Amino acid sequence: MLAPKLDVVTIFVLLMETYLVSYQWRFTFYLCIFCYGIRFLWSSPWLWDTRQCWHSYPYQPLTSGLYYYYIMELAFYWSLMFSQFTDIKRKDFLIMFVHHLATIGLITFSYINNMVRVGTLIMCLHDASDFLLEAAKLANYAKYQRLCDTLFVIFSAVFVVTRLGIYPFWILNTTLFESWEMIGPYPSWWFFNGLLLILQVLHVIWSYLIVRIAFKALIRGKVTYPGRIRPRLCTLHSFLTSFLFSVPGGSWTVSSLA
Template identity: 50%
Template structure:
């Protein structure tokens, strides 16, 4: 006996088999726990009290006898369709947007490239292109440049980051085509529906409202587009209202998804149609602004402003918000979906007010200068020399007269016949 006869040798097959069985048992327990947690989460997420009015259940919205209802799983088709729209957009911008921009006379401004400078480039990325004046002086000393040369380098570097007019035009043209097709497509779907003309009909026999195929495809088209906007957001032009745009896209996607899942298709379709009515006018206005066709741009801007204010500040609160807040609860008691849906609509209305203020600022500039110069959400191209530099290059005396020792003052004393003035 060697002292191991009472036990088993290390690496014994029986022991290995036992360990494998224990491991498999633990794996099965983990799988069972995950399935149980997922089942509980799924039950809570689709709890009828969250989505439907009291005394209604999902079983009442099951398809039967040829009658089809909206099901949340239907919206999964929006994901591959959104990717298809992204591919379609880049193809459209390349094959249609760019040739159209050249045909309309869109011209990109020539830009001077900066000389490579690792020190300045590092601070450009760290400070988002706008270092403080104290940092500017230190950087100038480190690089052996004057302060004005350093300022000019940062201005030119910022201009290199700004998108050209052709890119802006292509983005606007794609959105114009989508919003135009979406608006008139939605109008053709809803034109003969009673709830388009009387929003209170949105709650007639809710939520037992059958789904029409045309309405489903239009809804799917809208949801796919807004998902595609989020996908391409890192590549799009970053405007000053970037955060508001992101919030708008998220609110819209949530509204579309929730309204479809809760069978709030009627009121949701009115919200979508109301928004598309002004959006294609805005994109058309941008296109002609980039093409420097100011008369057409100004006319479209006036029409867009009137449509925007009427739909967002008049129709939306008096027709949409009124019927969702007050008329909807005449047939059933409020539930979670009622409060959630109305909260999203209220947030959307706050964004409407924000953009209305921007439009009013543009109108103020329009009335003062007689034309709409630019979208105030966009960064303007900076000139090669700042106003401060220009003032230094064109100094004036204390009494406001021009200096007499400059090249222009010396040239001014020569008369047209080539003789020098005696005065």
């Protein structure tokens, strides 16, 4: 019996379904790991008092919860790096490859130096907005325009608050000042904080790109009617499509703004 022939439309549908599945599993992981992180940190003393991150450092016990948290995050980013070679090739392939390598390096470095307490705070903080972006991508593919717009607005707000508010005034405060006061500087202290400061610079750049995109969408979201100008509700769908799907995994490029 001959196998049925696959026409162009069928192949396209299969490719799109495969592509959509990749966003589904990323959304599922980001959501699950964020919930796990919140549940784990809720009972951890260093969530409420960041000075606990440096008590008895570096002789801090590695609990099973900490171990599994780190292993899951590290395994996920390793999988993202390798899946790039089988995913749809994008213009930002090299940038994302370097991004995944840097993330793996940071997680590994903090684990080796037993900076796992503050490491869990950093990972959970960054996971807070990633699942929202993946959800917006899924809503766009499902053609739920209003849901896509709403999710992107929520994602933008969470991203700016966590990366420009909580991260510098909570994370950097403890890694730069509280750690200096309690344990003093040491060689890896300079390297670790240098990487975190570079990360903050990236946060500023990414936040600027998000705000710029949202502002342009607001400007273009005005429809001129005969005899009057009536602004309509902001529709981010058409303007943000290239942004949402240009870079998987929550990173952005300037080319997506063109």
